[in-house]
Amino acid sequence: MNIREIDLPGIGKKFQLIARDGSKLVLVVHDDGRRECYHFDSAVAEESLSMVTLDDDEARLVAGILGGMTYKPKALETMEMALDELILEWYRVDPDSGCVGRTIGELNVRQRCGVTIIALIEKHNAARHINPGPEVALTADCTLVVAGERRQQKLFKSILKNGCE
Structure with a gap:
């Protein structure tokens, strides 16, 4: 879509x-x-x-x-069981976030919280980075698609807010 x-x-x-x-x-x-x-x-x-x-x-x-809160099609139930605890979340990076201007590598995302950034879409030029590498920098108002477990996602939110602190 x-x-x-x-x-x-x-x-x-x-x-x-x-x-x-x-x-x-x-x-x-x-x-x-x-x-x-x-x-x-x-x-x-x-x-x-x-x-x-x-x-x-x-x-x-x-x-x-x-979104499937009141009824979940049978095919999706099977998919959810296969994915088990994996959650995909979309995050908009606030301009005042501590992570703005930092690269994925500098933030050490995977090692610090265990999530994987699977896509980054920049707002200012609509550039799409699918499976971005550690050299890709987070920009203000970009959207991140992140895969991980619920507790990992909570840790990731803290990294977005505070950056490398």
Whole structure:
């Protein structure tokens, strides 16, 4: 799935998602908590097929349903058992984090907490680093995809915040 994030000053954020079937979903998250969902039949369509507005509580309920909190398809149960304790997390690096400007090697992530950074996406230029090496530096507002167990993920959050301290 292709996802594009756009800041909407004074409004919130807009997310454009292109599904594998070519359809487009646009989500606008307003600063007041409202969410607008637009569905297009193709990535280039100008006119939406449908639109739904959700308040914050409704949006969280829908997110839980989509995320599998209320029902988990049988195929995913099998996958979860195979992965057991492995958790994939997405982290946005705050500009004031102690890790900004440090390389993965300098932070010694794998040795300090046991997680593996499997992807890094830079916000300023949308550069994607899949399986980044120790020479890759963390930048402000980049997104990290990290694999590890729950306790390892907790340790990693501390490294993100404090850097090498």
